[in-house]
Amino acid sequence: xxxxxxxxxxxxxxxEAPVELRCNYSSSVSVYxxxxxxxxxxxxxLLLKYLSGSTLVESINGFEAEFNxxxxxxxxxxxxxxxxxxxxxxxxxxxxxxxLGRLYxxxxxxxxxxx
Amino acid sequence: GAGVSQTPSNKVTEKGKYxxxxxxxxxxxxxxxxxxxxxxxxxxxxxxxxxxxxADDSGLPNDRxxxxxxxxxxxxxxIQRTERGDSAVYLCASSPGRHFQETQYFxxxxxxxxx
Numbered sequence: 001x002x003x004x005x006x007x008x009x010x011x012x013x014x015x016e017a018p019v020e021l022r023c024n025y026s027s028s029v030s031v032y033x034x035x036x037x038x039x040x041x042x043x044x045x046l047l048l049k050y051l052s053g054s055t056l057v058e059s060i061n062g063f064e065a066e067f068n069x070x071x072x073x074x075x076x077x078x079x080x081x082x083x084x085x086x087x088x089x090x091x092x093x094x095x096x097x098x099x100l101g102r103l104y105x106x107x108x109x110x111x112x113x114x115x
Numbered sequence: 116g117a118g119v120s121q122t123p124s125n126k127v128t129e130k131g132k133y134x135x136x137x138x139x140x141x142x143x144x145x146x147x148x149x150x151x152x153x154x155x156x157x158x159x160x161x162x163x164x165x166x167x168x169x170a171d172d173s174g175l176p177n178d179r180x181x182x183x184x185x186x187x188x189x190x191x192x193x194i195q196r197t198e199r200g201d202s203a204v205y206l207c208a209s210s211p212g213r214h215f216q217e218t219q220y221f222x223x224x225x226x227x228x229x230x
Binding site for chain 2: 004006009032036042043044045046049051090092101102103104105106107108
């Protein structure tokens with residue numbers, strides 16, 4: 001069975017400050033890891049994903065996440081946030097080798113960036 | 116090109132009524148997923164189609180929920196005898212259907228309110 005824990009339901013930060021959104025997972029098998037973002041009044045969009053290779057993955061808008069197998073974590077970071085980063089962020093996993101494509105999501109972290 | 120579309124965007128119904136929610140996937144995508152997102156929670160998997168067949172329906176909460184995809188494109192999620200607890204945002208996602216590392220593209224969702 002798989003589960004995803006996002007430890008913070010809300011993270012308020014000031015513009016240009018660094019931020020880390022935490023994600024831990026539990027799984028009996030290896031997993032693929034994803035971060036999705038949901039901007040106000042929009043659908044979920046893929047932000048970045050870890051499939052294999054380098055454990056550090058980056059998005060086009062400055063976010064990065066590092067897969068830590070020993071700690072079963074995939075925390076999302078950005079060194080300097082903008083007001084436009086205000087959104088809800090969801091961590092998700094999918095078991096490797098499964099013939100079924102379902103994603104298992106965490107409950108989300110609302111990031112609010114203040115001027 | 117066009118993304119995943121869902122209709123209606125909002126649906127208000129009374130307890131005990133029947134509702135249908137529609138999903139138009141990205142053209143050519145053979146994999147289609149339904150998720151349900153309750154307030155304050157992450158999306159929860161309902162059902163996965165590969166082509167016309169339901170490859171995994173283990174997430175459907177009970178036999179009041181049913182989904183079809185008769186021609187391998189548009190899908191309809193059907194809920195009979197709606198209950199107040201069915202109130203949620205129903206999300207549809209599609210992907211090319213070639214491998215399980217691929218990205219799932221989400222629609223904007225249908226917000227269902229059962230009074």
